[in-house]
Amino acid sequence: MSATKSSNIHWHGANVTQSERESILGQKGAVIWLTGLSASGKSTIARRAEQLLLERGVATYVLDGDNIRFGLNKDLGFAPADRTENIRRIGEVGKLFADACVITLTAFISPYRADRDKVRELMPAGSFFEVYVHAPIEVCEARDPKGLYKKARAGQIPEFTGISAPYEEPAAAELVLRTGDIDVDGCAMALVNHLVEKGFIPAASV
Template identity: 55%
Template sequence: MSSHITWHECAVSKGDRQRLNQHKSCVLWFTGMSGSGKSSIANEVDRRLYSLGKRSYVLDGDNIRHGLNKGLGFSREDRVENIRRIGEVSKLFADSGVIVLTAFISPFAEDRNRVREIFPSGEFIEIFVDCPLSVCEQRDPKGLYQKARKGEIREFTGIDSPYEPPSTPELVIESHKYSIDECAHLVVGYLRENGII
């Protein structure tokens, strides 16, 4: 980092924005394998928060790769950079007083922990969307597992690249046992129980 760069303090603080919004800000970090239901659950939670008058926004893995992370591939190095950038963007959203929901496979524990470290205590909420590989493959909404099995996609999580489940997530959702509505209900319940909304 250049020695010519200095942090400029904002006139309006995160606390000011939270008071205006009448709720705390945080990142809900949905992690799990492709097809586990991360995006569906995150979007349903976002819809519910909106209906409650809360300020929230979803950052989705595929959508981010259409813009901000468009030049990144799926090598280990690119995946690390992908998650680093999302972590920094999520922190900006949280600093603006918003509840940000991220839906990224984020397969490596080290990368998720690195993001956790940039947030104040209690603002990084890791949500493990736990779903057996067999169910994810059965769902296969984008046909990615099929392509990975044929060797058309390399380093695909769960096939020829590992997924490291969180050891101590704030919330575990077994998405193969519950509907999207029920999963979203669990997340909103967590936010209420912990005084975020």
């Protein structure tokens, strides 16, 4: 077959539309953006929600420090400009995952309101859910699973959110999960129910 001929026959396929993709996969993409202090429970809630979603056959993925800070963002530090670029890239990756119809949970302190708002603006309207994972700092500090608060109090970690760097609370989060009052299953179920209510995933078959 000549090159000229091959360039005539079906050499430009139409793209899949987003509604075709959603229909085939049986779900719509979204970014569930968990924000809150260190040890407030973000990653634990995200991992539990991931389990619940997969048990329903929903394609889902968690972006957190473990898979981002040592990979995509390993060139970034913790100065304000780097923190902003960190969140920007995570937002862009979340947008790609949501475009692929994956329910995407992100678990980052993301202390600056402006950074979170920029991610919201990136996303198609209604597909970004800001979730404030809230616990009083005394509760987080008492948990301190990695000993970070202890180090921060000892001055060994500069610019530690809640101690020596600000955390800007969400002004209008879609959900607030108070992890001092509700256990991890309750928080994770609240996320799943929210996705069902908003029509992103089907209700569980009985």
